Amino acid sequence: MHQLAKFIYFKVLGWKLVGTFPSMDKCVVIVVPHTHWLDFFLGLLVRKVVNQEINYIGKKSLFKPPFGWFFRWTGGAPVDRSKNSNTVDSIVQIFNERPIFRFALAPEGTRKKVKELRTGFYHIAKKAHVPIVMVAFDFGKKEVKIGEPFFPSDHQENDFQKIHEFYKDVKGKIPEYSF
Numbered sequence: 001m002h003q004l005a006k007f008i009y010f011k012v013l014g015w016k017l018v019g020t021f022p023s024m025d026k027c028v029v030i031v032v033p034h035t036h037w038l039d040f041f042l043g044l045l046v047r048k049v050v051n052q053e054i055n056y057i058g059k060k061s062l063f064k065p066p067f068g069w070f071f072r073w074t075g076g077a078p079v080d081r082s083k084n085s086n087t088v089d090s091i092v093q094i095f096n097e098r099p100i101f102r103f104a105l106a107p108e109g110t111r112k113k114v115k116e117l118r119t120g121f122y123h124i125a126k127k128a129h130v131p132i133v134m135v136a137f138d139f140g141k142k143e144v145k146i147g148e149p150f151f152p153s154d155h156q157e158n159d160f161q162k163i164h165e166f167y168k169d170v171k172g173k174i175p176e177y178s179f
Contacts, residue, residue, distance in 0.1 A: 005048030019146030021050035022133060025100045027149055028125040029054060030163075031135045032117070033179045034106030035172030039137055043104065044074055046135075046144050054102045057091070088123045095128035104135075113177045117163070119156075126152045134163060140171030 009015050031043060047054050055075040062071050063078040071078075079087060095101050103124070107117040125132045131149035138145060147166050152159055172178040 001048050002051045005045055009045055009049050016143040018143050021146055022149050026130045027102050027133050028121050029104040029133045030107045030121050032167045033172035034108050035111050035174040035177035054104045056104045088120055091124050092127045134166045136170045138170045139173045
């Protein structure tokens with residue numbers, strides 16, 4: 001699958017990969033921008049290109065028949081957004097229980113245009129004591145850019161400035177929805 005994914009990604013689609021996915025057992029992977037449903041399939045493909053198991057969560061309705069098996073098979077877990085549950089602590093618990101857990105999410109929280117990223121990913125990384133890996137899906141340049149992992153500091157504002165700089169000028173599949 002790794003070789004097939006590389007062939008499709010590089011040769012058929014003509015995309016580039018900038019940076020290297022770090023060799024680590026635990027991290028929070030933030031993927032921006034999330035503007036189209038095709039981002040999910042690009043993510044699955046890139047996951048095979050970098051040859052890493054990366055998990056994610058999705059809204060509970062995605063995991064119902066007829067497609068629920070697919071989302072579980074690809075490493076997903078359902079989240080019930082209607083309940084008043086603490087998702088951050090639930091995910092931190094998964095980090096604590098598993099020897100290997102690379103958790104990917106789109107911090108925009110939607111495919112529509114947003115001005116600010118949601119902060120859950122940051123609090124998850126901080127509480128779980130794991131680094132954040134920034135990944136940009138740049139449809140304008142036809143490249144996926146992978147940043148160096150960093151641990152959240154005690155200065156959230158400075159960390160978010162660094163994050164915003166990494167994603168500056170990155171164009172999503174629907175450019176007007178880009179972060």
